[in-house]
Amino acid sequence: INEELSTLQTEFSKKVLSETNDLAVFVDDINELDGLSENQIKACKAAAEARGIQGKYMIGAVNFTGHPLLRSLKNRELRKKVMQASLSKGLRGNDFDTREVLLKMVKLRAKRAEIFGNENHAQYSLSExxxxxxxxxxxxxxxxxxxxxxxxxxxxxxxxxxxxxxxxxxxxxxxxxxxxxxxxxxxxxxxTALMKPYFELESVLFKGVFFSAGKLYGMSFKERPDLVTYHPEARAFEVFNEDGSKIGLYIADFYTRDSKRGGAWMNSLVKQSHLLNQLPVVVNNLNIPKPPEGEVTLLT
Incomplete structure (x- = not known):
């Protein structure tokens, strides 16, 4: 059951990713992007060019329930188009429709829960x-x-x-x-647009997240650009305890791209094992639009 669920989860993720790319909204007229900042417009143009489309602007369907640009877009019809693209993900009856896969997963989860003596998957999942x-x-x-x-x-x-x-x-x-x-x-x-310059990515990461981890837990981080990760944009950091002992590897994968699902999440590439003396490799994934070449990344 676990193997079949794993296969279905992979199939589901692939369908969601393909559907996300297929639902991207393309804009011909820059005036339709009224309300967006100059950098946001440049990012939309760069996203279209990354697809090999010149002279247009792309708004990707990065989330299921909306889009970060909806807070700024003045064009109501475009807001509607972007929102409806997000909400229709996996429900269009095409090759990327996820409903059949989800139904199979629900049935298998219920069967697994029953085997372990639980009434349902929620009880099985929450027990620990x-x-x-x-x-x-x-x-x-x-x-x-x-x-x-x-x-x-x-x-x-x-x-x-x-x-x-x-x-x-x-x-x-x-x-x-x-x-x-x-x-x-x-x-x-x-x-919030005026707050962006105060939340530059590198500053937030080093002076915010890493600094706080050091203050609270005695942890320190050392970037390792020599380590090859699964994507050129993913950055690797060695993580050390207060006594200088190595406790794991942290990978920061912050930028959105066509091969990446929407949202933000954490997952482990390698699980920690005291028995095997194995250190964890942990990944933080975000979907921040990549800024134009030579410009810094600003967060909200």
Whole structure:
């Protein structure tokens, strides 16, 4: 069952990646990108050129429930197109449709859970996790859901108010991020675009993440450009304990590309084993658009 699940998970990931690439939105007119920064527009142009398409701008369907550029795009029709591309991923009845694979995975997970004496996959999965059981998860959700829902409704009223000023009677999913930014600017005088220069990637990594890891846990990091990773953009760092002993290898893979699924995640290429004296190799994956050549990467 585990082997079959592993095969299906690989098939699922391949379908999602192919679908993501197929759903990319191409824009002919730069005026449609009104609201984006100069660097964001350059990144869209570079993304299209990386596909061999000249004179156009590409917005990739990097996530399932939206896109980072939705907060800035003024063109509502383009926002709708990008959002609908994201939401339709794996559901279009083409070669990349994931529903059949998912159904097979659900059935196998249920069968595995039954073999181990569990009522369902959730119980099997949570048995060794902090939550412990589906009941505990549901209890926690019952506590926070009413407050979260009330807060979302209050935020929604603010967004609807500003949307109506632009002639929009019904707030849609592709409007939410855009008007959230407007509410932040109105209520808190907060413009996330103005914050970007303070979050340069190298500074965040070395002066933020690595510095904090050193302060809190005594860890230190040494970049190893001589080590060959699975992709030229992936950077390798040796990780040391406070006493100078080596405790593992950290790989930072930050930029988006066509061969990479959307989102952000951590996974282990090599598991730690005290029995085998084996150190872990851990990867952090992000999907930050790569800046134009010679420019720094700014985060939000």
């Amino acid at each position: 996790q902090t939550a412990g059981s589906p009941e505990n998860v549901h209890a926690m959700l019952r506590k926070i859901a009413p407050a979260a829902l009330a807060n979302a409704k209050a935020e929604g009223r603010d967004l609807e108010r500003l949307a109506k000023l632009d002639g929009i009677e019904k707030l849609e999913s592709w409007d939410w991020d855009y008007y959230t930014e407007k509410v932040r600017a109105e209520k808190y005088d907060l413009d």
